[in-house]
Amino acid sequence: MLYFARWKIALILGTILIGVMFLLPNFVSESTRYGPDGRPQGVWSVLPSDTLNLGLDLRGGSHLVFQVDMDEVRSERLVRLADDVRTVLRNQPAILTAAPAVVEGRVVVRLSRPDDMEAALRRLRGINEPVSNSFGQASLDQTLSIEADPDGRTIRVGITEAAFEEIQRRTVTQSVEVIRRRIDGTGTTEPTIVRQGDDRVLVQVPGESDPQRIIEIVGTTARMTFHMVEANVDPGPDGQGRTPPGVIILPTEEAGEPFLAVQRRALVTGEQLVRASQGFNEAGQPSVNFTFNTSGARAFGDATAANVGRRFAIVLDDVIISAPRIRSPIMGGSGMIDGGFTVQSANDLANMLNAGALPARLTPVEQRSVSAGLGQDSIDRGQTAIIIGFSLVIVFMLLAYGFFGVASTLALVVNICLLMGGLSGLQATLTLPGIAGIVLTIGMAVDANVLIFERIREEYRSGRTVANAIENGYQHALSAILDANVTTFIAAAVLYMMGAGPVRGFAVTLGIGIMTSVFTAFVFSRLLLAGWLRFAKPKALPM
Amino acid sequence: MNLSSFALVRFLPVETDFGFIRMRVGAFVLSLFMVLGSVAAFFTMGLNLGIDFRGGTAIEISTEGPADIALIREVVSAAVPGDVQVQGFGTDEDVLIRVGEIDPEVINALEGFEALDAAQAQQAVQQLVRGALVEAIPDVSFERMEVISPQVSDELRVAGATAVLVSLFLMLVYIWLRFEWQYSVGAVLALAHDVIITIGFFSVTQLQFNLPTIAAILTIVGYSMNDTVVIYDRIREMFRKFKSLPTPQVLDLAINATLSRTILTSGTTLVALIAMAVMGGPALEGFAMALIWGVAIGTYSSIFVAAPLLTVTGVRRDGGDRED
Numbered sequence: 001m002l003y004f005a006r007w008k009i010a011l012i013l014g015t016i017l018i019g020v021m022f023l024l025p026n027f028v029s030e031s032t033r034y035g036p037d038g039r040p041q042g043v044w045s046v047l048p049s050d051t052l053n054l055g056l057d058l059r060g061g062s063h064l065v066f067q068v069d070m071d072e073v074r075s076e077r078l079v080r081l082a083d084d085v086r087t088v089l090r091n092q093p094a095i096l097t098a099a100p101a102v103v104e105g106r107v108v109v110r111l112s113r114p115d116d117m118e119a120a121l122r123r124l125r126g127i128n129e130p131v132s133n134s135f136g137q138a139s140l141d142q143t144l145s146i147e148a149d150p151d152g153r154t155i156r157v158g159i160t161e162a163a164f165e166e167i168q169r170r171t172v173t174q175s176v177e178v179i180r181r182r183i184d185g186t187g188t189t190e191p192t193i194v195r196q197g198d199d200r201v202l203v204q205v206p207g208e209s210d211p212q213r214i215i216e217i218v219g220t221t222a223r224m225t226f227h228m229v230e231a232n233v234d235p236g237p238d239g240q241g242r243t244p245p246g247v248i249i250l251p252t253e254e255a256g257e258p259f260l261a262v263q264r265r266a267l268v269t270g271e272q273l274v275r276a277s278q279g280f281n282e283a284g285q286p287s288v289n290f291t292f293n294t295s296g297a298r299a300f301g302d303a304t305a306a307n308v309g310r311r312f313a314i315v316l317d318d319v320i321i322s323a324p325r326i327r328s329p330i331m332g333g334s335g336m337i338d339g340g341f342t343v344q345s346a347n348d349l350a351n352m353l354n355a356g357a358l359p360a361r362l363t364p365v366e367q368r369s370v371s372a373g374l375g376q377d378s379i380d381r382g383q384t385a386i387i388i389g390f391s392l393v394i395v396f397m398l399l400a401y402g403f404f405g406v407a408s409t410l411a412l413v414v415n416i417c418l419l420m421g422g423l424s425g426l427q428a429t430l431t432l433p434g435i436a437g438i439v440l441t442i443g444m445a446v447d448a449n450v451l452i453f454e455r456i457r458e459e460y461r462s463g464r465t466v467a468n469a470i471e472n473g474y475q476h477a478l479s480a481i482l483d484a485n486v487t488t489f490i491a492a493a494v495l496y497m498m499g500a501g502p503v504r505g506f507a508v509t510l511g512i513g514i515m516t517s518v519f520t521a522f523v524f525s526r527l528l529l530a531g532w533l534r535f536a537k538p539k540a541l542p543m
Numbered sequence: 544m545n546l547s548s549f550a551l552v553r554f555l556p557v558e559t560d561f562g563f564i565r566m567r568v569g570a571f572v573l574s575l576f577m578v579l580g581s582v583a584a585f586f587t588m589g590l591n592l593g594i595d596f597r598g599g600t601a602i603e604i605s606t607e608g609p610a611d612i613a614l615i616r617e618v619v620s621a622a623v624p625g626d627v628q629v630q631g632f633g634t635d636e637d638v639l640i641r642v643g644e645i646d647p648e649v650i651n652a653l654e655g656f657e658a659l660d661a662a663q664a665q666q667a668v669q670q671l672v673r674g675a676l677v678e679a680i681p682d683v684s685f686e687r688m689e690v691i692s693p694q695v696s697d698e699l700r701v702a703g704a705t706a707v708l709v710s711l712f713l714m715l716v717y718i719w720l721r722f723e724w725q726y727s728v729g730a731v732l733a734l735a736h737d738v739i740i741t742i743g744f745f746s747v748t749q750l751q752f753n754l755p756t757i758a759a760i761l762t763i764v765g766y767s768m769n770d771t772v773v774i775y776d777r778i779r780e781m782f783r784k785f786k787s788l789p790t791p792q793v794l795d796l797a798i799n800a801t802l803s804r805t806i807l808t809s810g811t812t813l814v815a816l817i818a819m820a821v822m823g824g825p826a827l828e829g830f831a832m833a834l835i836w837g838v839a840i841g842t843y844s845s846i847f848v849a850a851p852l853l854t855v856t857g858v859r860r861d862g863g864d865r866e867d
Binding site for chain 1: 603662670684685690695709714718721754755757758762764768769776780800811814815817819821823824830
């Protein structure tokens with residue numbers, strides 16, 4: 001146990017050196033490490049240049065989890081499916097049915113004549129319900145489940161679970177992409193946008209301690225459509241007016257005209273926009289300027305040419321944001337929306353239109369934000385706690401073990417270097433509970449040394465020589481050290497798997513701390529004592 | 544040079560000979576009393592659940608100059624109809640405002656809101672509180688804001704409980720693999736004892752019980768297990784060494800042999816934790832308190848519960864002789 005081959009010594013010292021190298025960047029200012037081009041410069045292009053990756057609770061920022069509303073997606077899908085079912089059954093020769101209805105997650109059709117069952121099933125099987133609507137292609141053969149009831153007249157058509165899972169997967173992936181484009185558009189640095197679980201999206205924005213703006217940016221679906229206004233239909237004072245087929249009543253943002261009746265069918269949709277930007281109208285008020293693609297421009301041009309003098313409505317997420325009158329045909333494919341914008345809200349809308357509509361509604365279900373000031377305060381307090389805890393533990397060890405306490409102090413110093421270096425090197429997120437994990441590690445790290453030293457004392461008392469006692473002490477303490485640390489490691493691993501956010505940071509520091517503690521207490525301190533034995537050749541145990 | 548003069552203090556007599564096992568009946572009674580007391584406290588007083596586990600809104604604000612808590616309470620209560628708690632947080636300028644989970648109907652009944660779901664209602668609370676505070680106290684700054692929807696708090700409750708149970712189960716399996724089932728039963732009973740009494744501690748003190756508290760409990764589980772394993776390891780070794788000695792005496796020998804280590808390690812850990820409790824600020828205070836309590840309980844339970852339980856589970860003397 002006390003003999004170290006040269007290569008082993010080199011390995012141990014090398015490990016420590018690597019740890020220190022990863023720790024080093026934390027003591028050098030960012031402007032020294034990185035050149036103006038944002039790349040590491042000088043020695044830092046060779047050495048590790050990353051510092052500790054501070055969590056949002058330490059650097060300030062917002063952490064938001066959004067729930068993708070899959071129930072809404074499911075019901076929208078079913079309404080569309082019901083439309084498709086009606087269309088295929090009404091094709092000539094028409095099969096007579098009651099209007100298909102959505103019941104318990106499936107479209108239910110009742111045939112007027114049971115004899116039509118065969119033909120109806122054949123036509124329904126021909127419906128190709130693509131898994132993805134506006135992006136990508138259908139990727140599943142079997143997306144519909146079609147069942148005939150034993151009564152011979154009722155057919156139930158549903159979307160298979162496999163297809164729905166695929167829809168969900170794509171919806172969440174698209175949401176992540178759209179959110180990323182939107183947040184990138186605001187010029188925020190280093191946002192993290194990832195899927196969480198099956199139907200959630202995690203958004204982390206460092207430096208933004210007001211989550212409300214992110215919620216507005218992410219929580220708006222931004223589905224924009226253009227519709228003709230039906231001036232002949234009275235929307236009624238509360239939006240409950242009678243509407244002919246194909247006409248709907250939508251709320252507006254204007255106080256004098258709370259509701260307007262518009263055609264259900266959209267002239268152009270937001271997907272046909274190629275570019276939107278913030279501008280100003282003739283009156284100098286902020287506006288959103290936009291340009292359609294070729295098909296959008298043609299559709300918009302034709303529609304405006306045919307309806308000069310009438311009004312059209314610009315609808316954003318089922319609310320009319322503007323309803324201008326068409327004075328002349330709008331050819332060229334570009335236009336402008338004005339109405340009650342501030343520069344920021346016009347910018348945000350333009351940004352959202354450029355990023356595209358979200359495929360589903362997103363609701364914030366978890367929000368944590370911390371100001372940069374409080375974060376810095378936590379760092380300062382954490383540092384003080386670490387330094388004081390560290391000093392107290394050292395005093396404790398020196399008092400208890402004297403000379404051996406020096407060995408364990410050195411081991412503890414190396415331990416902290418390795419732990420911090422490890423956190424920097426792995427770019428693990430250091431959170432406030434993570435700092436608590438470091439303090440706790442400092443307290444618990446000496447345990448292995450204590451176990452060994454107590455064992456050495458015992459061995460020495462039972463009459464062994466110093467070298468023998470030390471040798472045996474390390475040997476006999478090993479199994480207890482391993483078992484004890486494996487159990488703590490299990491607790492940390494469970495915490496890592498079950499925990500979220502800041503708590504996970506605690507699990508990470510605790511886990512890395514356990515590994516560095518075992519290494520420094522069992523391997524590094526042994527190397528120190530072996531060296532001491534060799535040079536001092538002690539006759540009595542100095543503790 | 545006489546190096547032994549470096550050891551300035553002996554914390555403990557070098558060799559102790561306490562009769563721990565003799566005290567086991569007293570210890571079991573004490574433990575039983577604490578466990579039952581904790582369970583009773585849990586069911587009568589409940590836990591002061593943080594918003595992680597009960598949903599709602601937490602806002603930490605700071606003001607220029609000492610905060611007027613009564614005014615803040617009045618302003619917030621007027622803004623949101625619900626369960627509002629306002630308390631000082633660390634310094635005179637810092638205030639923590641908590642609003643419990645709110646029924647969306649309550650918010651929808653207010654002017655300017657309609658058809659909000661449960662998650663949106665909690666968001667609305669945050670906006671209402673912020674708006675009211677900015678109006679009443681213009682120099683207020685918002686240091687920390689958390690909004691947890693009922694859906695997420697339900698999940699976190701389940702995840703928290705699962706984490707504790709899973710870790711206990713994994714400990715059971717690990718000790719069973721490394722030792723014998725008699726040891727693992729003793730160890731896990733001692734752990735359950737620690738967890739229950741720690742929860743009781745939170746119930747009696749009404750300290751806030753939140754996500755970091757679960758982290759603290761799991762750490763206590765790890766720490767207490769660590770402590771127990773060291774003693775068990777020595778017990779197994781002593782059983783091999785002293786084959787003819789009666790079990791209680793072997794247990795005593797093992798506990799005494801590891802006693803100074805037990806006390807030193809809990810000493811250094813407690814010292815570090817006290818530094819955290821005193822210096823770490825209000826955010827870490829509760830966490831550190833839980834750990835301090837847990838380390839004390841875990842140390843007690845390793846000596847007075849886990850080891851003596853081996854006389855009850857009937858550890859097999861010959862079976863433990865497996866060489867590692």
